[in-house]
Amino acid sequence: MSVKHALLALLEQQPMYGYQLRAEFEQRTGTTWPLNVGQVYTTLTRLERDGLAFADGEDGEGHVIYRITDAGRDEVATWFTTPVGRTQPPRDELAIKLALAVTVPGVDVGTVIQQQRSATMAALQDYTRLKRQAAAGAVPDAGADDGSGGADLAWSLVLDSLVFAAEAEIRWLDHCESRLRRAAAGGVGRRNARLDEEAPARGAR
């Protein structure tokens, strides 16, 4: 639901049309999560259906202008005041992959971990390179108002978020490696982590 609420928050700031909403969104999140235009319009349709926004005619250039409603303003307020994530974290593909790699025989978990670490470290370098670019491109000192409304700061914070997540991923991979080594050395769970055949038939019932 993040796109829906993000669009609502932008509409709260100012009435806008679809294409403009995409531009504003991407100005704040940069190249991280390019927003497909189609999704903007479908989301706007749903927002109108749910009474959170409505198309309010056209401006001078023929753009369909959307406005937020009072219900929409309430929705934005609750979105900002309600923390996210405590219920069900989104499925983590890497965690699922490793959980399967550990339990399914015939998979070399060590290689999976090593390759993933390399890829994540490469991504980390990309992020730091992007951060350098962003720092260079930013206005060194915009006295009163540079017109960006802090969009470059937001984009920088998003980048930091990716960096922190990638670093945590690498730490977790190291942690998995050492735990697997310990398990292989000790008595418990010395199977898997190497290709050993003949899995016992163990159904659910």
Added chain:
Amino acid sequence: MSVKHALLALLEQQPMYGYQLRAEFEQRTGTTWPLNVGQVYTTLTRLERDGLAFADGEDGEGHVIYRITDAGRDEVATWFTTPVGRTQPPRDELAIKLALAVTVPGVDVGTVIQQQRSATMAALQDYTRLKRQAAAGAVPDAGADDGSGGADLAWSLVLDSLVFAAEAEIRWLDHCESRLRRAAAGGVGRRNARLDEEAPARGAR
């Protein structure tokens, strides 16, 4: 695509029926990501459509047994050997929320951050509590094979992944707070972060 590949990996280990696949999946990921049964069957249908698995009659109890194909085995192999995430990381709702909170006037970013930190720390405590339970429930020393096939180890690693992610989130929130404080003190971007009205009209064109 993580569910699709996870089911394929399970089918590579052994032919199974739908309900059994869900049980095997949840045994490895615990209560983290409960898998809806319906998704299993729709995914199986798609797997059959794409030639990665096929329904191979019934077993004694009348269960529809699915088998993996050679193409499916290839798919699993490439899944395990190809790292994940370098292309487009999944949308992070929290990052989007904060990016919007920073750029949209009238939002108290400090409160958003503080509330989120509290919620994340609560989740962190839940995770460590679950880890204690898992450690207590695990077989202390299963000499040869406890029949779980390392499912408890996988579930424990998944939990660790959640812990690492939550810790990184908290670190990022602290980082955001200090950056915002610095921005508020310095010259650049002293707007936002406080409710100041009268946003200048700045459209995309």
Added chain:
DNA sequence: CCAGAGCATATACCGGGTATACATGTCCTA
């Protein structure tokens, strides 16, 4: 005997996300 619970399969439905169609306007250039 039957009410409820767990097992098992299947389908309807919605939201997220991508690709694509289509139309307009602008700008560059052969």
Added chain:
DNA sequence: TAGGACATGTATACCCGGTATATGCTCTGG
């Protein structure tokens, strides 16, 4: 100046992930 490339702008078709629900079945306890 005609035309091609390109950005702007809106809209729709389509697939996949995810949830809820319908429908049987078996087993068990009161």
